[in-house]
Amino acid sequence: PATTMDELVSLCKRRGFIFPGSDIYGGLQGTYDYGPLGVELKNNLKAAWWRAMVYERDDVEGLDASILTHRLVLRHSGHEATFTDPMVDCRNCKSRWRADQLKDNKCEKCGSTDLTEPRPFNLMFKTAVGPVAEEGSFAYLRPETAQGIFTNFKNVVDSTARRLPFGIAQIGKAFRNEITPRNFIFRVREFEQMELEFFVQPGTDDQWHSQWVEARLQWWRDQGLLSENLQAYHQAGDELAHYAKACVDILYKFPHGLEELEGIANRTDFDLGSHTRSQADFGLSANVDPNEDSTAKLTIPHPETQKPLVPFVIEPSAGVDRGVLAVLTEAYTKESLENGSERIVLKLKPHLAPIKVAVLPLARNKPEIVEKAKAVKNLLMATGIGRIFYEDTGNIGKGYRRHDEVGTPFCVTVDFDTLGRGDDPSLTDTVTVRDRDTMSQVRIPINELAVYIRERLV
Ligand code: ATP
Structure with a gap:
C-alpha cells in the first residue's frame, strides 16, 4: 500500500x-x-x-x-442548532482551527498556545434562493x-x-x-x-x-x-x-x-x-x-x-x-523487477479499475493491424464491461507500464501472428493477453477473448 x-x-x-x-x-x-x-x-x-x-x-x-434543502428540514433535524465543530482562534497569527484536531493545544501554524476558548462553528452552507434576495429566502446545501x-x-x-x-x-x-x-x-x-x-x-x-x-x-x-x-x-x-x-x-x-x-x-x-x-x-x-x-x-x-x-x-x-x-492507498504497489528496475502498479480489484482492457496494436503504421485492433476493441466494448482503451502509441512496453500505473487489469496485443503472417499459422486470429499483477502473457483466440476477460473481471 x-x-x-x-x-x-x-x-x-x-x-x-x-x-x-x-x-x-x-x-x-x-x-x-x-x-x-x-x-x-x-x-x-x-x-x-x-x-x-x-x-x-x-x-x-x-x-x-x-x-x-428547506431550512425547516435542517432545523427539525437538529442541524441548525447543533451541527457544529468547536473552533479556536490563534491570538498570535490569527489562524483558525478545529479545537479537537489540535495536538497539545498548540497552533499548527505558529506553535503558539495563546488560543481563544473553543466556540461552536456551524458547518452548513447557505445559498440564496430566487431572484429577490430577501431575509429568509435561502436554502441549505445538504450537509x-x-x-x-x-x-x-x-x-x-x-x-x-x-x-x-x-x-x-x-x-x-x-x-x-x-x-x-x-x-x-x-x-x-x-x-x-x-x-x-x-x-x-x-x-x-x-x-x-x-x-x-x-x-x-x-x-x-x-x-x-x-x-x-x-x-x-x-x-x-x-x-x-x-x-x-x-x-x-x-x-x-x-x-x-x-x-x-x-x-x-x-x-x-x-x-x-x-x-x-x-x-x-x-x-x-x-x-x-x-x-x-x-x-x-x-x-x-x-x-x-x-x-x-x-x-x-x-x-x-x-x-x-x-x-x-x-x-487507491491499498492498491498502490511499488515492485522491484528482476532486471533491477521498479514498477508502480495499482492492484485495484478489476471491478473498480477505470480501464478494463487496453488494446494495443503492435505497430501503428500497419493498417491491417490497426484495423484488427479496433475490431477487437469494439468486440470487447459490445460486452458492456466498461471502458476499453484503444492505445496506438506503438511502444508496447511503455503501454504496459502506463496501464500498470492506472490499474488496467488486462492489456491485449494484436500483432502479425494475429493476422496469420507470423511463423506459426496456428496463432492466426489469436491475441496476447497480459495480466497486470503477474505480468504473464497468454495467447487467446479472439472468439474466446470476451468470455476470458469477463470471467476475470469480477
Ligand atoms: P469526521 O468526524 O471525520 O468529521 P463525521 O463523523 O462528522 O466525520 P459523518 O457525519 O458520520 O462524519 O459522515 C459520514 C461519512 O461521510 C464519514 O464516515 C465520511 O466518510 C464522510 N465524510 C464526512 N465528512 C467528510 C468530509 N469533510 N470530507 C469527506 N468525507 C466526509
Missing part, C-alpha cells in the same frame, strides 16, 4: 485521477475534481455499493433527493444525504407498500464548511456520501445493527481493503451523539493514520420522530424537539399489532471520496 499521501497525490495528478478544484486560478480549498480516470474509479465504487445495497437485496429501495431519506419516508412507503424491515439507499453530494480541510480528498468541503437508512421494529435494532456492521466490513474487504488495515471501533457511551444508542466506526489505515471511513449508527426513532407531526401519539423513545411544521405522520404499521409505529433506524453512512482514497 501507499505509505505517504504525496505519492498518491502525485500519481493522481499525473495520470488524471484527481486534480485540485479551480486549479488554474490557484485552487479552491477543500474542493477536488475527478479527472478522466478518477471519474471511472469513483463511478465503479458507487456502482458496487448500489449493487450490494439495492440490487442484491430484496428489502432496499433507492432514492435521489435534491441537494437544496448529509440522510435527511432527504427521512423527509421522503412517507412517499416511499406509500408508493412501494413496503413493510418493516426495509431500507432506503442514496448516493449523492454533501457539503460541509469544514474549518480545516486537509489530507487530500479525506476531508473536503464538497464530497459524496453513500447512505442507507434501514428501518426496523424497535427491539430488533441491536441485532440489525450488528448485522450491518458485519455486512459493511465485508463489503469494504470485497473492494480490496485488507482486514489488517480495517478496524471496527465501537464508540463508548460518552462519545455517542445524544440520539444514538450505538455507533461503530469503520476505520481504515490511511497514509495519514487510522481514520473513519464509514459510520454505522443505531439512531433509534430520533430522525423520523423529529420530523413527524403528532409526535405525542407515538410513544417515541428518543428525546425530540416539538415540531409544529411537519405535515406528515412518519409511521408504518407495527409488524404484529398493525398500529402506526415510528420505526428505529440503522444508518450505515460511508464517504465516497474516503472510499476512493482507501482503495
Whole structure:
C-alpha cells in the first residue's frame, strides 16, 4: 500500500485521477475534481455499493433527493442548532482551527498556545434562493444525504407498500464548511456520501445493527481493503451523539493514520420522530424537539399489532471520496523487477479499475493491424464491461507500464501472428493477453477473448 499521501497525490495528478478544484486560478480549498480516470474509479465504487445495497437485496429501495434543502428540514433535524465543530482562534497569527484536531493545544501554524476558548462553528452552507434576495429566502446545501431519506419516508412507503424491515439507499453530494480541510480528498468541503437508512421494529435494532456492521466490513474487504488495515471501533457511551444508542466506526489505515471511513449508527426513532407531526401519539423513545411544521405522520404499521409505529433506524453512512482514497492507498504497489528496475502498479480489484482492457496494436503504421485492433476493441466494448482503451502509441512496453500505473487489469496485443503472417499459422486470429499483477502473457483466440476477460473481471 501507499505509505505517504504525496505519492498518491502525485500519481493522481499525473495520470488524471484527481486534480485540485479551480486549479488554474490557484485552487479552491477543500474542493477536488475527478479527472478522466478518477471519474471511472469513483463511478465503479458507487456502482458496487448500489449493487450490494439495492440490487442484491430484496428489502432496499433507492432514492435521489435534491441537494437544496428547506431550512425547516435542517432545523427539525437538529442541524441548525447543533451541527457544529468547536473552533479556536490563534491570538498570535490569527489562524483558525478545529479545537479537537489540535495536538497539545498548540497552533499548527505558529506553535503558539495563546488560543481563544473553543466556540461552536456551524458547518452548513447557505445559498440564496430566487431572484429577490430577501431575509429568509435561502436554502441549505445538504450537509448529509440522510435527511432527504427521512423527509421522503412517507412517499416511499406509500408508493412501494413496503413493510418493516426495509431500507432506503442514496448516493449523492454533501457539503460541509469544514474549518480545516486537509489530507487530500479525506476531508473536503464538497464530497459524496453513500447512505442507507434501514428501518426496523424497535427491539430488533441491536441485532440489525450488528448485522450491518458485519455486512459493511465485508463489503469494504470485497473492494480490496485488507482486514489488517480495517478496524471496527465501537464508540463508548460518552462519545455517542445524544440520539444514538450505538455507533461503530469503520476505520481504515490511511497514509495519514487510522481514520473513519464509514459510520454505522443505531439512531433509534430520533430522525423520523423529529420530523413527524403528532409526535405525542407515538410513544417515541428518543428525546425530540416539538415540531409544529411537519405535515406528515412518519409511521408504518407495527409488524404484529398493525398500529402506526415510528420505526428505529440503522444508518450505515460511508464517504465516497474516503472510499476512493482507501482503495487507491491499498492498491498502490511499488515492485522491484528482476532486471533491477521498479514498477508502480495499482492492484485495484478489476471491478473498480477505470480501464478494463487496453488494446494495443503492435505497430501503428500497419493498417491491417490497426484495423484488427479496433475490431477487437469494439468486440470487447459490445460486452458492456466498461471502458476499453484503444492505445496506438506503438511502444508496447511503455503501454504496459502506463496501464500498470492506472490499474488496467488486462492489456491485449494484436500483432502479425494475429493476422496469420507470423511463423506459426496456428496463432492466426489469436491475441496476447497480459495480466497486470503477474505480468504473464497468454495467447487467446479472439472468439474466446470476451468470455476470458469477463470471467476475470469480477
Ligand atoms: P469526521 O468526524 O471525520 O468529521 P463525521 O463523523 O462528522 O466525520 P459523518 O457525519 O458520520 O462524519 O459522515 C459520514 C461519512 O461521510 C464519514 O464516515 C465520511 O466518510 C464522510 N465524510 C464526512 N465528512 C467528510 C468530509 N469533510 N470530507 C469527506 N468525507 C466526509
